[in-house]
Amino acid sequence: MEFIKNIGEKAKDIGEKAKGLTRRSGELLEVTKMRYEVNKLEKIVKNNLEAIGELSYRNFKGEEGLGEEIQRLNQSTQGLEKEIDMLNEQIAKLTPKPPICPKCNAELPEEAKYCPACGDKVTE
């Protein structure tokens, strides 16, 4: 019976691991999507800034009726920047930080027993 129980335990173990993996790849997918979104928003910001520049210059040269459009673009750009900041914060939260050696602050490979930089034993 011990044998059967062991198989059961193993299956459970694999199940737990798979669950962990699915959750993790889900988060990675989210991060990828958010990075893509940040990229898109940054491009819009760049376009907005270009347009603001051009409109401001035309405004400076005396063209009339541009104030409202400049104002609208400034506001929309500020909103986009806030959105980018929020997305970047979320990305940072979901991106796991590598473990760091407590002695020399070098980044440690996952499940390292010794620090590759200073050779210190790594304790959890």
Ligand SMILES: [Zn+2]
């Ligand atoms: Zn170290």
